Every structure is written in C-alpha cells, then in structure tokens.
Amino acid sequence: MTCYYEISFMDLLSFSHSPLSLAAPVVAILLAIITRKVLLSLGAGILTGALLLTGYSPLDSLAYIGKSFFAVFWDEGVNVSSVFILLFLMLLGVITTLIDISGGARAFGDWARERVKTRQGSQLLTVLLGVIIFIDDYFNSLAVGNISRPLTDRHGVSRAKLAYLIDSTAAPVCVITPVSSWGAYIIALIGTILATHEITDISAISAFVAMVPMNLYAVFALLLVICSAWMDLNVGSMRTHERRARAGELYDARKGTPPGASAELGRSSKGTVSDLVIPVVTLVIATSASLIATGAAVLSEAGEAFSVLGAFENTDVVHSLVYGGLIGLVVTMVRMIRHDLDGPAWSKAIIEGVRSMLPAIYILVFAWVLVDVISSLETGRYLAGLVSSSSLEPSYLPMILFLVSGAMAFATGTSWGTFGIMLPIAGDMAAAAEISMMLPMLASVLAGAVFGDHCSPISDTTILSSTGASCHHIDHVTTQLPYALGIAVVAMSGYLVMGMSDSAAAGFTTSLVAFGVLLMLFRKLSGYSNTPEDTVLVKE
Numbered sequence: 001m002t003c004y005y006e007i008s009f010m011d012l013l014s015f016s017h018s019p020l021s022l023a024a025p026v027v028a029i030l031l032a033i034i035t036r037k038v039l040l041s042l043g044a045g046i047l048t049g050a051l052l053l054t055g056y057s058p059l060d061s062l063a064y065i066g067k068s069f070f071a072v073f074w075d076e077g078v079n080v081s082s083v084f085i086l087l088f089l090m091l092l093g094v095i096t097t098l099i100d101i102s103g104g105a106r107a108f109g110d111w112a113r114e115r116v117k118t119r120q121g122s123q124l125l126t127v128l129l130g131v132i133i134f135i136d137d138y139f140n141s142l143a144v145g146n147i148s149r150p151l152t153d154r155h156g157v158s159r160a161k162l163a164y165l166i167d168s169t170a171a172p173v174c175v176i177t178p179v180s181s182w183g184a185y186i187i188a189l190i191g192t193i194l195a196t197h198e199i200t201d202i203s204a205i206s207a208f209v210a211m212v213p214m215n216l217y218a219v220f221a222l223l224l225v226i227c228s229a230w231m232d233l234n235v236g237s238m239r240t241h242e243r244r245a246r247a248g249e250l251y252d253a254r255k256g257t258p259p260g261a262s263a264e265l266g267r268s269s270k271g272t273v274s275d276l277v278i279p280v281v282t283l284v285i286a287t288s289a290s291l292i293a294t295g296a297a298v299l300s301e302a303g304e305a306f307s308v309l310g311a312f313e314n315t316d317v318v319h320s321l322v323y324g325g326l327i328g329l330v331v332t333m334v335r336m337i338r339h340d341l342d343g344p345a346w347s348k349a350i351i352e353g354v355r356s357m358l359p360a361i362y363i364l365v366f367a368w369v370l371v372d373v374i375s376s377l378e379t380g381r382y383l384a385g386l387v388s389s390s391s392l393e394p395s396y397l398p399m400i401l402f403l404v405s406g407a408m409a410f411a412t413g414t415s416w417g418t419f420g421i422m423l424p425i426a427g428d429m430a431a432a433a434e435i436s437m438m439l440p441m442l443a444s445v446l447a448g449a450v451f452g453d454h455c456s457p458i459s460d461t462t463i464l465s466s467t468g469a470s471c472h473h474i475d476h477v478t479t480q481l482p483y484a485l486g487i488a489v490v491a492m493s494g495y496l497v498m499g500m501s502d503s504a505a506a507g508f509t510t511s512l513v514a515f516g517v518l519l520m521l522f523r524k525l526s527g528y529s530n531t532p533e534d535t536v537l538v539k540e
Contacts, residue, residue, distance in 0.1 A: 013053055015379075021378055024048045025370075025379060028044060028046075029045075029457055031044050033457070033478070039363065042367060045370050046065060046370050047061065053377065065369070068369045068373065072368050082368060084322045086364065087325075088138075088322050089467070090353070091326065095279055095328055097349050098336055099146075103275060104274075104276035105276055106271055107271040107272050107275065107276065108273050108277070119156065123229035125148065126151075126152065126162065126169075129143075129148060130144050130165065131222075137171050137182065138321065140166070143284060144169070146468060149162060149468075157242075160471050160476055163465050163479075164225070164479060166465045167476070168225040168480065168483065171461055173222065175446055175450050178208055185416065186419060188313055190423070191203075191204035193427035196427065199435075211442060214440050214444075214498070214507070215446050216490065216511045217402070221487045223515060224487055224522075228522075236479065237479050238479040270339055275335055283327070286324040287321060291312065291317065294315050295312055295314040296311045359467075363463050364463055367413060367460055368460070374412050375412075380408050380411075380412055380421045381421070383408045384425050395499040395502075397430075398499040399444070401429075402447055402491060404422070405418050405446075406451040406455075407452060408448075410456045413460065414453070418452065427441075437499065440504060447491055447495075451491070454480060454484040455481055455485075462477060487515075498510075
C-alpha cells in the first residue's frame with residue numbers, strides 16, 4: 001500500500017513519454033545501495049524529480065518539495081491515510097516498550113527456549129505467524145517482527161534473516177488470500193476488467209482463486225522462505241549477518257543498542273509470558289475486528305448484505321489499524337498496573353516507545369514524498385507504455401508483463417500502484433491478443449508487482465519489515481535480493497512455458513522443476529548445515 005498526494009499549485013512538466021521519468025527512482029535506489037544512507041538517498045531522488053518537474057527552477061523545486069512534505073500531513077484537511085499509519089507505528093512502539101519493561105519479552109524468550117530449542121524452530125515459528133496473520137501486510141510485518149524477535153535473538157538468528165522471513169511471507173500471503181486488504185482490492189480491480197471485456201462465465205472472486213497457482217512468484221517465494229527456515233539457507237551477504245548473529249553480535253537498528261529495554265527504564269522482575277501474549281493477541285483480534293467492522297459499516301450504509309469478503313473489500317485499513325492499536329495499548333497499560341510504574345516511568349516508557357519508531361517514520365515520510373514525485377513524473381505510465389505500444393508475440397506476454405510490473409514496482413516502490421496501472425493494461429492486451437491468456441497475464445502482473453516490491457528500497461512494506469525486525473533497512477534490501485531474484489527466475493521460466501503452451505499446469509510444473517534446481521544451488525551456496533553446534537543461544 002502507498003499513499004498518493006496530488007500537488008497542483010503549479011504547472012509541472014510531463015515525462016510520461018520520456019526515459020527521464022526514471023531519473024528520480026534510479027538516483028534514490030542507486031544512492032541507497034552505494035551510500036547505505038536512506039534519508040540522504042531518498043532526499044536526492046526527491047530533489048532530482050522536483051528539478052525535472054519544475055524545469056530546473058531551484059525556487060519552484062523547493063516550493064514543490066515543501067508542498068509535498070506538507071501534503072503528507074495535511075491535504076485539504078488532515079491526511080488520514082498517512083497520519084494514521086504513522087500514529088499506528090507510534091502506538092506499536094509504545095506497546096513494544098511497555099511489553100519489554102514488563103519483562104514479557106524476556107519471559108516469552110525463556111518460555112520459548114524451553115520449547116523451541118533450535119534455530120530452525122525459531123525461524124519456522126516466524127514463518128507460521130506470518131501465514132496466520134494474513135489480514136494486512138503492514139500489520140503482518142510489524143506484529144510478526146515484534147513477536148518473533150525475542151525468540152530469534154535467543155537463537156542467534158540475524159535481524160536481516162528475520163526481516164527476510166517477515167517480508168517474504170507478508171506480501172506473498174496477502175496477495176493470494178481473498179480475505180485480506182490486498183485480496184479485496186485486487187478482486188475489485190479484476191471485477192472491473194472482466195466487466196469491461198464482457199467476460200461473464202467467471203466471477204471476480206472465482207478468477208482470483210483460479211489465479212493463485214498462476215501467481216508463480218508469490219507461491220514459490222513462500223516455498224523458499226519455508227525451505228530457508230527449515231534448511232537454514234543463507235546465501236550472499238546473509239551469510240555474513242548470520243555468522244555475526246551466531247557469535248552474539250546482535251544490535252537494535254532503531255536504538256543502536258543491544259536488544260531489550262534501555263538501562264534507564266530497566267525491566268520488571270514480575271514479567272510473565274502473558275504480558276506479551278495477551279497484548280499481542282488483543283492487538284490481532286482488535287485489528288481484525290476493526291477491519292471487518294469498518295467494512296460492514298460501509299456495506300450497511302449502501303444497503304448491501306454483509307459478507308466477510310464484502311467487508312474486506314470496503315474496509316478502512318488505516319482507521320482499523322489505529323483502533324486496534326489503541327485497544328492493544330489500553331490492554332497493555334492495564335496489565336502494567338501490577339508492575340508499579342510511577343508517573344515519570346510511564347512518561348519515559350511512552351517517550352522511548354515513540355522515539356524507537358522515529359527512524360521508520362522519517363524513512364516512510366521521505367518515501368511517500370518520493371512516490372508522489374515519481375507519480376508526477378508518470379514513471380509508471382512510461383513503463384506501461386513500453387509494453388502497450390509494442391507488438392509482441394502473445395506467447396511472451398506473461399513473462400514480459402511480469403518483468404515490466406516488477407520494474408514498475410521496483411521504481412515506484414508500490415505494488416498497489418502497479419496493480420492499478422498494469423492490471424487493466426494486461427486485460428486489454430489479453431482481450432486483443434488471446435482472451436484465453438487473460439488470467440495468466442493478470443496473475444503475472446500480481447507476481448511481478450510483489451517481486452519488484454520485495455527488491456525496492458523505497459517500498460513502504462520493505463521499510464516496515466525492516467522496522468518490525470529492527471534491522472538496518474539497506475541490510476534487509478541487500479540480503480533479501482538474492483532470494484527474490486532467484487524466485488524471479490523460477491517465475492519467469494514458468495511464465496514463458498505458460499505463454500508458449502497456453503497451459504497453466506505446464507507453467508507451474510516448469511517453475512516447480514526450476515525451484516528444485518534453485519534449492520539445490522542455494523543449499524550448496526549456503527555453507528551452513530543445521531547441526532547442533534550451529535545452534536547458539538545469545539546471552540542478554
């Protein structure tokens with residue numbers, strides 16, 4: 001998900017037909033990888049785009065940038081879509097800090113250590129939680145990270161590996177689940193496409209379900225993340241992070257200190273597992289209920305019958321996150337009463353909780369402004385035009401749409417924006433070229449968008465996965481990249497065969513074989529075996 005803001009106070013140049021539309025995202029992404037300074041890189045991308053849009057006028061560029069930043073918070077009224085997401089981050093930061101100083105995180109770590117005795121187990125539990133908490137990718141990334149981090153820290157699993165497990169579970173699960181914020185949005189788009197082309201022999205939700213095995217990137221990314229947890233696969237720079245973690249070199253990327261509560265706040269000696277479990281379970285249930293309730297309210301106002309899918313299709317995600325966060329905070333504070341915190345300790349805990357989320361908030365705000373700049377440059381339209389204006393063999397279209405959607409999501413940092421632009425284009429191309437390829441081509445767009453989102457350092461879900469794992473953002477991007485690229489090759493081979501054979505089964509089988517080859521390669525490159533001597537408990 002990504003927020004968009006329309007800045008219309010000045011005339012901006014159009015780059016919808018120019019490769020210069022790629023300049024801003026390219027500058028931001030390359031600088032982020034080279035310098036590892038995320039805010040500096042995002043700022044450079046914003047400045048590059050602003051200069052292009054205003055005809056290289058310094059004063060107009062500064063005015064445009066200022067207006068863009070202001071629009072994140074106020075756009076003819078409070079910009080609820082962004083402000084509430086930032087508020088939810090702060091609520092989660094406070095909840096996490098209170099759980100930590102209550103001793104709940106340590107108690108959970110002690111409890112889990114008795115039951116989850118291996119690195120393998122701690123990683124598999126993280127993946128399982130990611131599959132269970134499927135309602136929304138934002139919530140998934142943050143909740144799973146905060147639940148799993150004490151356990152993975154205990155077993156010497158690096159924060160980079162935790163971020164990969166979170167990120168490569170969240171979006172792939174959401175994009176193939178009908179009852180999720182992603183599923184509802186995609187089903188609504190599919191319904192419009194089917195109606196436009198007068199396809200009446202299949203419903204939108206049936207088409208979505210039929211597309212699940214055709215969404216090759218999502219399916220095989222989930223398989224790889226399970227195998228990576230089970231076999232402890234660590235390739236590329238992930239190996240370095242894992243070696244350091246096994247040696248006990250863990251750090252908190254948000255606080256720059258060893259994991260846990262600050263020495264000033266300390267931890268209660270009365271902490272129990274319930275001090276972590278009850279607030280987190282409350283948060284999950286309250287957020288899920290809020291998502292359904294806000295959607296049900298819209299259905300009621302429209303005079304439509306209630307259905308869970310209909311509720312998710314009409315839900316208000318940002319309000320629901322805040323409602324769930326507030327309820328979770330209240331329950332956490334009630335449980336903290338028995339820990340005898342005085343007034344100053346309460347205020348310090350709240351301040352520390354908010355402060356712990358500030359790096360993520362800064363990055364998100366800059367990323368949203370950059371996305372607005374990229375939207376004004378019409379980068380997505382330029383990339384989409386490359387496909388729609390070319391004469392391509394129908395058999396290559398699924399693979400090409402996968403690559404173009406991946407490039408668009410990578411450059412723009414938004415999978416949802418890519419869905420909105422590319423799904424209608426894919427529908428038009430299928431109707432004009434080969435109507436039987438409609439579902440495979442739509443599925444390839446969904447797969448490509450998630451792939452690009454996984455690779456992009458300016459993606460909000462990538463940022464929040466780093467935040468949930470308390471991992472340095474660029475560390476997460478660079479360590480996840482080999483896994484994402486490997487699955488992209490697996491998906492491409494499947495889409496090529498799918499297009500040439502006009503058979504989804506043949507495409508899936510091809511990807512399955514390619515996945516087996518990739519798995520053998522990763523096992524060889526990993527350099528680790530899941531043996532007892534590799535199991536290291538990190539002392540706090």
